[in-house]
Amino acid sequence: MNEPGNARTRAVRIYQTLRTAHLERALELPPADILYRQTRYDFDAGLVAQVRPQQVGDLRCAWLVARRGYETVEINEPAAVDCVRRSAAVLAALLVGDLVRRRRTRVVTYAIGNIDPHALPKPASWWPRLGRRLDLVLARWVWQRVDRVVFGTQTARQVYGTVFGIAERRRLHWITIEALPAVCDCPADGGKAPGRLLFLGDLSQRKGFDSVLTAWSAVRRRVPEALLTVVGRGALLDDAYAAARADDRVRVIADPPRDVVHAELRRASVVVLPSRRQDAWREQVGLPIVEGLAHGCTVVTTDETGIADWLSRNGHGVVPAGSVAELLAPVLAEAATRPLDAGAVRASLPHRDSRLEADAWLFAREVVAARA
Template identity: 80%
Template sequence: MSEPGDGRTRDVRVYKTLRTAHLERALALTPADILYQESRYDFDEELVAEVRPQQAGDLRSAWLVARNGYEIVEINEPAAIDCVRRSAAVLAALLLSDLVRRRRTRIVAYAIGNVDPRTLPRPTAWWPRLGRRLDLILARWIWLRLDRVVFGTEAARQLYGTVFGIAGRRSLRWTTIEALPAVCDCLLDGEKTPGRVLFLGDLSARKGFDSVLAAWATVRHHSPDAVLTVVGRGALLDDAYAAARADSRVRVIADPPRDVVHAELRRASVVVLPSRRQAAWREQVGLPIVEGLAHGCTVVTTDETGIADWLRRNGHGVIPAVSVGDLLASVITEAAARPLDARAVCASLPRQDSRLEADSWMFAREVIAAGSADKSGDRR
């Protein structure tokens, strides 16, 4: 990745949070600079050295984008309410820059938000409450400034149609490309282990890890060959270690490198992620779900994920979030005993990773027809 504005890239991605998945994807996406404010715990320093993103606050990001004269700028989606001030600063700077240059920079976004920002818990103090109102105003302004949007889930498209309005945006070009991965290349070297259940990612209540531990005693009773592998880290890591000490069929691998993660995904027959809403948070898609599919795994999750309908249609286990306590053990047991054939899971996936397809659509130089007139990118 070049330094921002050195003339070798015409586009830029401005994110609030950057994680390893973004870095991995950046190597295959349309070449663009990356500006970010903060990183996730799963930040691969080797990938950082290869991709060379630049960390910058809101005002510096706005200044860099305006100064460097990019042609296309990707920003966080408007429904990501905690990102709107950063995006608004960038867009305001671009308005001035475009005025001076007598041009119009194209603004694009990838949208998977599935929570109405108007329904988020309201602050009680007057100053934060005023800030929330400002954020909602900025979110709508950002939406009106967007030129192209790719919806990664049908839930996101419905949200934006209801909350922000799509039909009246004649200048907006949009499409829906279901947030599905392509088959991971490393799967060619792996074989599934029957009964291997994998929990991957943040060991937290919102990701349902406590529910997995609560269900495990029932699962192991009905599935004598089942093994639970826990990969990740988080607030409930000590609970994971306690479960492993009490049960030899529970394995814990805390925050391993990516090659170990891929190895465990190759072995696993089932990936479980029973996410549930907490305060302002709701599972949008779920990276463990995406990675599980890419490795031919059967997925057990809740209806919180934006691709719940697709998972149901393709035979995966989708549980109503309100029924996790009652149904999770039986659904994991069934999936561990009779997982989907890994080849069938892989065959259900697109040949090209959907995020790469979405990126190509957003950053394409040719004219793409408006959403209602062009369904070539849709997977519904």
């Protein structure tokens, strides 16, 4: 990677929250600076030396973008209202920088937001409510400045069309590229066996881990040879350990390194992630879903994910979020008994990771197929 701010680096990616997936992706993309505010629980500090991101506050982020004179700036999507003040500060700084340089910086974004920000729960007190109103105004202003957008799901495109408006944006170029991975280049090992279930990621209620534990006893009765592996960390980690102590068919691996995660994905036949809405949060895609597909796993999830329709069309298990208590156990047991053929799952995926494809389109000098 180039030194941050190097004159040869003409693009910057701005994140509110940086996670391991961003760092791994950066190693495969053309050089670009990365400016971020905070990290996620799954952040792999070992990749920092290779990618060289910079952790900065909102005002310094805006100042660096204006001073360095990037040609293309990627911002968080406007529907992510918790990030919109950072994006607005950057765009305000760009106004000044572009006036001085007498040019227009291209602003791009990748959008997978699938919930109307106006429908988010209202804050209880007046000051946060005023802040929310400001954020909604800023979100619309930020959207008007975006030049290119890739929608990662059909749901996101529908939300933006309804909430922000797409057709009336004359200068906007957009395309929809379904948020699907390419096949992982993991080395082949012993292969998959039916009955190996994997929950991967945040052990929380919003990710549905409590529902998995509740459904597990019914799955065990139907599929006695089933094995549940829990990989990750979170508020319900103690519950995971309790389940493992009570049942030797439950394994827990707390917050392992990435090579262990990939090894478990190679062994698993089913990845389960029954996410449900919680407060202002809704599953956009789900990284465990994406990683499961990349390793040829059958996915069992809810219709909250933005790729629920694609999963259903391709034979994976999609449970209505409102019926998880009744339907998760039978759907999970069916997947454990008769998972999809791993080769067929891999064959259903694009040859190139869709996020890399989206990035190439966003940062291309000329727009190809402006609307799709």
